[in-house]
Amino acid sequence: MQPSMFNVRVPLDARDDIFLMNTLTDAQLVVSSDVAALLDRTAAGEFIESAASDDQREALDLLRDNGFLVESRAADRLALDRYLAAVKGDTSELNITLLTTLQCNFACDYCFQGDHGDYNLHADKMSMETAERVAVWFERELDRVRPEKFVLTFFGGEPLLNLPVMYLLAERARRAADARGVALYTNIITNGLLLTPQVVDRMLPFGLNGVKITLDGDKDTHNRMRPLRGGQGTFDRIVENIRAVAGRCRVAIGGNFDLSSAASFPALLDFLKAQDFGDKLVKVNFKPIVRTEPLPAKGIIPLMPVGASGAKESLKGTCMTSVGSGAGAACDSCHTMEDQMTLIREETQRHGFPTNSGVPQGMCHVHKTHAHTIGPDGSLYACPGFTGQAALSTGHIDDRRDSWRESALEKFERLHPWKECGDCAFIPTCAGGCVAASQSQLGDMNMPTCHKPSFESALIALAHTAASAAN
Numbered sequence: 001m002q003p004s005m006f007n008v009r010v011p012l013d014a015r016d017d018i019f020l021m022n023t024l025t026d027a028q029l030v031v032s033s034d035v036a037a038l039l040d041r042t043a044a045g046e047f048i049e050s051a052a053s054d055d056q057r058e059a060l061d062l063l064r065d066n067g068f069l070v071e072s073r074a075a076d077r078l079a080l081d082r083y084l085a086a087v088k089g090d091t092s093e094l095n096i097t098l099l100t101t102l103q104c105n106f107a108c109d110y111c112f113q114g115d116h117g118d119y120n121l122h123a124d125k126m127s128m129e130t131a132e133r134v135a136v137w138f139e140r141e142l143d144r145v146r147p148e149k150f151v152l153t154f155f156g157g158e159p160l161l162n163l164p165v166m167y168l169l170a171e172r173a174r175r176a177a178d179a180r181g182v183a184l185y186t187n188i189i190t191n192g193l194l195l196t197p198q199v200v201d202r203m204l205p206f207g208l209n210g211v212k213i214t215l216d217g218d219k220d221t222h223n224r225m226r227p228l229r230g231g232q233g234t235f236d237r238i239v240e241n242i243r244a245v246a247g248r249c250r251v252a253i254g255g256n257f258d259l260s261s262a263a264s265f266p267a268l269l270d271f272l273k274a275q276d277f278g279d280k281l282v283k284v285n286f287k288p289i290v291r292t293e294p295l296p297a298k299g300i301i302p303l304m305p306v307g308a309s310g311a312k313e314s315l316k317g318t319c320m321t322s323v324g325s326g327a328g329a330a331c332d333s334c335h336t337m338e339d340q341m342t343l344i345r346e347e348t349q350r351h352g353f354p355t356n357s358g359v360p361q362g363m364c365h366v367h368k369t370h371a372h373t374i375g376p377d378g379s380l381y382a383c384p385g386f387t388g389q390a391a392l393s394t395g396h397i398d399d400r401r402d403s404w405r406e407s408a409l410e411k412f413e414r415l416h417p418w419k420e421c422g423d424c425a426f427i428p429t430c431a432g433g434c435v436a437a438s439q440s441q442l443g444d445m446n447m448p449t450c451h452k453p454s455f456e457s458a459l460i461a462l463a464h465t466a467a468s469a470a471n
């Protein structure tokens with residue numbers, strides 16, 4: 001037997017205990033330092049099992065049962081391959097992100113889409129006719145995959161700029177899910193400017209599970225980062241809209257920061273805490289901005305490649321709010337920003353808001369066969385990060401067969417950025433980071449974008465929280 005390559009550990013110095021986690025089995029244990037020493041002696045080949053005491057045998061059984069001890073490195077690798085294949089082929093959930101439009105009514109500082117120049121004149125918007133065809137595609141996919149759960153997320157651009165399409169598809173999804181006994185969860189990711197109680201009330205019968213709204217710092221900072229085209233601030237109106245809908249549906253706050261805005265987030269958290277809707281927020285989570293174009297020196301948040309650097313290419317199309325929202329939630333290589341990420345997460349926790357732990361939670365949608373993003377023209381994509389790149393469309397709702405789509409699909413089916421990650425213990429939950437960021441920043445989707453320092457610092461916080469809960 002030997003320790004699994006997926007073990008991570010954090011010493012809990014104040015109590016002479018060790019927090020152990022196995023990222024493949026997701027087992028978490030708080031053990032005495034003796035038990036951790038047993039793992040080390042096993043690794044060094046110094047432990048003779050036949051001479052073990054009853055206590056040691058009991059500890060070994062516990063470690064083995066939870067995946068901390070394995071037969072060999074080959075067994076670990078095989079278990080990883082099986083796990084990745086199972087996640088990829090999972091049919092329990094059909095997950096669709098639908099872009100009602102690529103138009104946006106904001107002119108965000110960090111986004112070159114939206115209400116800049118004449119972008120909105122040419123940006124795609126889904127027609128009702130395409131929406132009807134998408135609804136038929138929903139039914140077909142539900143019959144084909146037979147999931148227990150259908151998760152439908154409306155996104156953009158700004159999804160609320162195309163309400164007729166959103167209402168039609170939410171209603172048709174409800175009907176299709178009900179007819180098949182499938183649980184429907186509908187979500188909206190919006191900038192919040194057009195969010196009203198009327199929109200929420202209309203969506204509630206269609207399985208509305210939650211609305212996620214973006215705030216990029218305190219009032220002044222948000223207004224600088226996310227203005228209207230004329231430079232007018234949007235903070236006050238968004239906050240009033242949140243207040244108006246907070247009692248009606250689950251509301252989460254997301255946000256993006258860079259070096260120029262990070263320091264304003266504690267003030268935003270103070271502000272949110274003081275609001276009458278503060279205790280109704282189901283999640284508050286902030287992440288660094290993924291820049292996609294050559295940047296001025298200040299505020300750059302480059303990604304950290306594992307290996308050589310490659311060509312850069314614009315992400316295009318999708319709202320920058322979303323890119324990196326899964327495995328790539330903490331996207332930077334600069335240690336200053338790693339510190340900022342940790343600081344903001346700790347501040348969010350200190351304010352008592354539910355938030356992500358910062359330890360990656362599992363493979364993101366790009367790796368899942370039954371997770372798709374649908375663009376305004378009915379094109380299918382592997383995830384929202386690729387929606388503006390037609391050449392990387394993986395199919396179409398009308399099943400048209402284009403050789404370039406088939407070749408893109410093949411590329412996504414063979415994704416393997418984690419193969420560059422050696423023996424990293426985070427592979428089962430990170431799988432090489434955000435593939436959209438790899439493609440846009442490094443020009444190669446099989447080159448990992450690594451945030452390990454951020455994961456490691458988040459793991460320390462998770463260990464202390466788990467240890468206190470275990471007391």
Ligand code: SF4
Nearest residue numbers: 421424430432448450
């Ligand atoms: S990208 Fe980094 S943290 Fe993620 S699996 Fe690879 S080496 Fe580990």
Ligand code: SF4
Nearest residue numbers: 326364383385434435
């Ligand atoms: S590849 Fe990146 S943008 Fe796409 S789902 Fe994964 S984390 Fe999100």
